Amino acid sequence: MRTLPVILDVDTGVDDALALLFAATHPAIDVRAVTCVAGNAPLEQVVDNTLRILDAANAPAIPVAAGAVRPLLAAPRVASHVHGADGLGGLTLPPTSRQAADVSAVELMRRTLIDSAEPVTLVALAPQTNLALLVRTHPEVLEKIERIVFMGGSASVGNATAVAEFNVWHDPEAAAIVLGAGVPVFMYGLDVFNQVTVDAAIAETLAVGDSPLGRVVGALLGNRVALSEDRSLVYTGLIGDAGAVCALVAPDALVVERRPVRVELAGYGRGQTVVDRRRYSGEDAIHGGVGDWTVIDVAVDVDAPRFAALFLETLGLSG
Numbered sequence: 001m002r003t004l005p006v007i008l009d010v011d012t013g014v015d016d017a018l019a020l021l022f023a024a025t026h027p028a029i030d031v032r033a034v035t036c037v038a039g040n041a042p043l044e045q046v047v048d049n050t051l052r053i054l055d056a057a058n059a060p061a062i063p064v065a066a067g068a069v070r071p072l073l074a075a076p077r078v079a080s081h082v083h084g085a086d087g088l089g090g091l092t093l094p095p096t097s098r099q100a101a102d103v104s105a106v107e108l109m110r111r112t113l114i115d116s117a118e119p120v121t122l123v124a125l126a127p128q129t130n131l132a133l134l135v136r137t138h139p140e141v142l143e144k145i146e147r148i149v150f151m152g153g154s155a156s157v158g159n160a161t162a163v164a165e166f167n168v169w170h171d172p173e174a175a176a177i178v179l180g181a182g183v184p185v186f187m188y189g190l191d192v193f194n195q196v197t198v199d200a201a202i203a204e205t206l207a208v209g210d211s212p213l214g215r216v217v218g219a220l221l222g223n224r225v226a227l228s229e230d231r232s233l234v235y236t237g238l239i240g241d242a243g244a245v246c247a248l249v250a251p252d253a254l255v256v257e258r259r260p261v262r263v264e265l266a267g268y269g270r271g272q273t274v275v276d277r278r279r280y281s282g283e284d285a286i287h288g289g290v291g292d293w294t295v296i297d298v299a300v301d302v303d304a305p306r307f308a309a310l311f312l313e314t315l316g317l318s319g
């Protein structure tokens with residue numbers, strides 16, 4: 001029985017696609033709506049990719065809406081060097097029969113929250129521009145948000161920069177607004193995102209197997225996104241955003257700390273999520289710190305093989 005109502009906010013993208021397939025298939029997850037934002041690819045491409053992936057999942061008629069075409073303030077950027085020009089690593093799917101809703105992402109989120117009998121979990125797998133616009137435009141719906149689970153940030157290494165993760169770096173102001181919205185927040189950052197992978201042999205077998213869904217998943221996993229020292233593309237097998245959705249249904253596979261977090265908005269550290277993991281306060285407690293901190297739940301470690309197995313088993317691809 002689908003017991004966990006969620007709204008997914010995506011910039012589909014290779015790993016957003018894996019997350020959509022998992023969320024639409026897992027029996028406990030009730031995907032009430034999907035909202036799209038520019039990030040990995042331009043907005044129009046993100047919407048088309050999302051609709052085609054929902055077709056591949058044989059998902060029910062889940063409403064999908066287009067949102068922000070660019071970040072609130074930052075210059076628009078795309079990640080075609082990671083997700084390919086089409087955002088799906090060159091995976092060609094049949095044209096979709098679905099239509100995007102004729103309302104904005106913010107309006108679809110507002111309606112979905114207002115119409116829900118119970119609070120809804122917002123799962124942000126992309127730059128948080130849509131969520132920031134929602135909390136600024138419709139504060140009346142905040143009480144209908146169970147919590148915000150976001151893939152983004154890091155308590156350690158970055159990817160977009162040495163210290164910043166792509167989703168937060170793409171729209172730092174949006175991330176800061178969402179962090180300060182007064183809603184419970186759970187951060188699924190690079191500290192765990194970078195650990196959950198599927199073996200190359202499994203991906204290669206799926207990509208040429210008999211299962212249409214397996215061929216889609218195998219192709220997405222096989223998207224070469226990382227550059228090695230000699231600038232050659234290497235296999236990573238990351239399930240990426242799908243891990244943040246796995247966290248909804250297998251939270252005990254994570255090590256979570258409750259920590260003060262802030263988003264840097266200036267300097268080289270712009271887009272960094274600073275996670276204060278000190279056991280004792282420091283000079284800033286004595287001499288005065290800088291900026292606002294929000295105490296949130298931060299995933300700092302994960303049973304990666306368990307998430308990888310959950311992902312494949314849920315999709316019926318575990319052999």
Ligand code: RIB
Pocket residue numbers: 011013014015016039040125126127151159165166167240241
């Ligand atoms: O940093 C990884 C995140 O940025 C993922 O959500 C990926 O899809 C991109 O949006």
Ligand code: CA
Pocket residue numbers: 010011012013015016040125126241
């Ligand atoms: Ca994403």
